[in-house]
Amino acid sequence: MNAWVLRGLVLAAVHVVIRTLLGFAIAQWPLQGSFLRWGMFLLVVIAALAWGFVDGRSDREAHPDPDDGDDLTMLWLKAGLLGAVVAGAVAWVVGKLPHFDLGDQGIFFELTSGAAWTTLLIFVPAMIGIAIGWYVVGRRRRKAESASEPARDTVSLEK
Numbered sequence: 001m002n003a004w005v006l007r008g009l010v011l012a013a014v015h016v017v018i019r020t021l022l023g024f025a026i027a028q029w030p031l032q033g034s035f036l037r038w039g040m041f042l043l044v045v046i047a048a049l050a051w052g053f054v055d056g057r058s059d060r061e062a063h064p065d066p067d068d069g070d071d072l073t074m075l076w077l078k079a080g081l082l083g084a085v086v087a088g089a090v091a092w093v094v095g096k097l098p099h100f101d102l103g104d105q106g107i108f109f110e111l112t113s114g115a116a117w118t119t120l121l122i123f124v125p126a127m128i129g130i131a132i133g134w135y136v137v138g139r140r141r142r143k144a145e146s147a148s149e150p151a152r153d154t155v156s157l158e159k
Helices: 003-028 030-062 072-096 107-111 113-148
Strands: none
Touching (some): 030 072, 030 113
C-alpha cells in the first residue's frame, strides 16, 4: 500500500469517527456545541500534525541534505485529497443511518466543499508538522556538529 493511501485512509477514518462522536456529543449536550466542535477540530489537526512531524523527522534523519529528501508535499497533498473524498463519502453514508446526526449535507456538498475543507484540515497541519520535524533534526545535528568541533584559539589584535 502506498504511503499516501495509508495516510489518507487513516486520517479519513479519524475524521469520520470524530464527526460521529461530535454528532452524538452535540445531541447529548447541545449547549456545548461550540466547545465540542473546537475540541474535535483540534483532534483532527493534532493527528495530522503529529504524523507530519514523524514524517519530517524521519525524512531529515534519512536525508541530511534538504535537496535529497522525499517529496512529502505531494505525498501529503494526495493523502489529504484521498482522505477528504473518502471521509466525505463515508460521513454521508453514516449520516443516512438512523440515529446518526452528522448534519444534513448532501453528497454534492460532502464531495466538494466539505472535501476541500477536509483536505486543508489534513494537508496544512501535516506541512507544519513536517517543517517542525525538519527543524528539530537539523537543530540536533547542528548541536552535535558544534560539540564535536575542537575549540578554536582566538587571537587578540590588541598590542
